Structure formats: C-alpha cells, structure tokens
Amino acid sequence: MLRSLTAGIVLAFAGSRANVARTILSCAGIVVGVGALIMVVTAGELGQRYATAFSEANAGRAATMEVSAFDRVTDLDAFEEDLGRAGAIETSVLKRLENEAPFRKGDQVFRNVEVVGVDVALGDIRRINMTQGRWFTEADLESRAPVLVVNEALAAELGDFTDVQLGSDHWADVRIVGVSQSSAYDGDWYSAYLLRAPASGELLFGPSWSPEDNSATQVSYLARIDPSDSAADEMDFGEEFTERLASASWRWGVDSRDSLMAYRSDYAETTDEVIGYLSLGLIGIAVITLTTGLLGVLNVGLVTVRERRRELATYRALGASRFTLFVAVVMEAVVVAVVAGLIALALSWATVAVGGVVIGRLMWLPPDIAMAVPPSAALVGLGSAALVGLLAGIIPAIRALRASVVAGLRE
Helix, strand or coil: CHHHHHHHHHHHHHHHHHCHHHHHHHHHHHHHHHHHHHHHHHHHHHHHHHHHHHHHHHCCCCCEEEEEEEEEECCHHHHHHHHHHCCEEEEEECEECCCCCCEEECCEEECCCEEEEECCCHHHHCCCCEEEECCCCHHHHHCCCCEEEEEHHHHHHHCCCCCEEEECCCEEECEEEEEECCCCCCCCCCEEEEECCHHHHHHHHCCCCCCCCCCEEEEEEEEEECCCCHHHHCCCCCHHHHHHHHCCHHHHCCCCHHHEEEEECCCHHHHHHHHHHHHHHHHHHHHHHHHHHHHHHHHHHHHHHHHCHHHHHHHHHCCCCHHHHHHHHHHHHHHHHHHHHHHHHHHHHHHHHHHHHHHHHHCCCCCCCCCCCCHHHHHHHHHHHHHHHHHHHHHHHHHHHHCCHHHHHHC
C-alpha cells in the first residue's frame, strides 16, 4: 500500500508539471478563497487584539469595577482592605480634583486640565501606553513634590518638564516622570495622572487635609476582580459586589447601602461578542468563496480525467493498481490546491505588510500588536486549501477508476 501511495504521489506531481496551464487555471479560484480566509482570520485576530488593547487602555482590563462612596469615608485604609475582601485583586483610587488646578510654566498658564489622582496599581488595572518616560513606582511615594504623568497634548504644550507648577490655592512645584498616550476620551484635551502620596494630599483632598487625616468625601476606586468571579457577570449594577462591601461599611463610616455604587466599567465581553459575530460573518463569506474555488478545481479535474483516459489506461495496462491511480488523481488536485494556498499566503503576507506600514503612519499601534499574518491564519489557509483539493479530487478519481482500460487504450 505504501508503494502504491508513493507511486500515486509521484504521478500526481508529474501530471501537474505536464499540465501547467490547467494547473494555473485551477489555482485561480483557490487563491481567492484561501486568500480571503487567511485575511479573515488575520483581521479577526488583529481586531481582537486591538479592541482588547483599546478597552484595556480606556476602561480597564477584564473585570474592572468602578466603586464609588458618596458619603464621607472616614478610614480609606479600611475601605481598601474591604475592597480586597470583596474580591479585588488590585485597587487604585480614582479621585478627580474638586478645585480647578491649572498648570503653569513660566508666564504661561494652562487651564481646563483634568487631573485625576491615582495609585501605582492603576498601571496593573489599565493598560497605560507610555510614549515617553515611565509610569509611577513605589519610590515616587517618597517624593517631596507631587509626581505626575501627563498626556501627549499637555506634554506638547509644556515642552520640557522643568519649572512646571500646579496650582489650587497656591502654586506647587511638580515632577513629571512620563507621558501617556492620549486616550479616546480626552482626545486633544489636557489631562494628567497625579500620584496619591503625602506630597499630593492637599491637592487631592483639599487644603484641610493633613498626613494624619485618612478620610475623603465622594471617593471612587477602580478595582480589578477575577473574571471568573460571579460579581464580574453584573455589567451595569454590581449588586453582588456592593453587598459584599456594604456588609462591613460601618468600619469606614458609611451607614447607608444607598451611598455605595459599583458597576463593571470595562467592556471586554461586549468587544469579544462583537468581534465574534463579525468574524463569523467574514468566515461565511470566505467559505462561500472557497466553495466556488472547490467547484472550479472539481470541474477542471473532471475535464482532466476525460482528457487523460488513454494515459490512465496505459498506466493500468503497465501494472499500476487502482489505488495508485486513485491517489494520483486525488493528489494532483491536492497539489494544485496547496500551491494555490501558498500563493494566497504570500499575497496575504504582502498585503498585511503594506497595510501595516500605511496604518502605522495614520495611527499609533500598541507595541504588542504586530501587523503580520499570524501562524493560525497560515495553518487555517493551507489546511483548508489541502482539504478543498482532497474533496475536489475524489469524484474525478472515482470516475477515472470506473473507466474501461480497453476503451481508454483504443482512443
């Protein structure tokens, strides 16, 4: 059987080389179908990764809850401990400055800057894409000056970061350690992250704040929980997470459950669902195109068998087995389809490479999103091409075996 299989494969390659024009015509439909399938899988994977990166940068990683307390929290440490007991893996304060805090550099003052107080852990909760400098570290907590990360729009206006001041009731010198990519929400507006630390306490919590004071009014936190946690299933109203917090709210001075609100702020599940439906639709189109290519190869295969009846009958007369001829006809279709798949893969790779250059000039891409055909797309494309060839070769092969040897030799 192995000998017959080997002989059939050799005859298939010989037939493909001897009929180059027919091979090229057979390739055309497969190239389009396989190329479409490769591009669909590539676009789906890149779209999934980009949508995930966009969601993580603007709304948080999967299963991020935003928790707000509208009454005065008398003990922030106890509140944060209970966030952990409720299921939070990482937490970060999310405190917008109540009073306007303009920036000043020399004689120029920048107003309408949205300043948000955060913790170092925000870098684990959200994807912070840094274009310059770095994100906050634990060492920054010891800084004697408030430490900030500004967005690109504000950084462009400030120029260098020397002699920059932040004002509320008075001007305070600040340290800017990095520049983050402007998010979809702030656009060209000025925004900055302010690290919660002793040096920034008055800016965040008001002039009455002191290092001994551990309270805040209307405070919000971002809390990332395990995506498998049942509380993560509640997208709009985090009733379960709120109940967990409310059971111990007396520890940090909140008596009413109505003063607590929690909801899931990320949209990872929605993004996955949209990408899934879009991929299914595109795959359907690719499958239809690929089926058209299959019919083309099948048609060419039937014509080929009819034209090669004398050749196939001669092989039979010289001692070739029926299995050998079956393998030869089927493998010729597979060879044609795989060659078409390789051509489609090369064209898809070139298209994605050129598209990556164009897109890279139009927009900023996260560093972990490479514009390239992923291995999964190549495997799906070549695998589907081989399957199409196999299916398209079976019917012509069966017809070839049914043909009379005597009638074939008489042609």
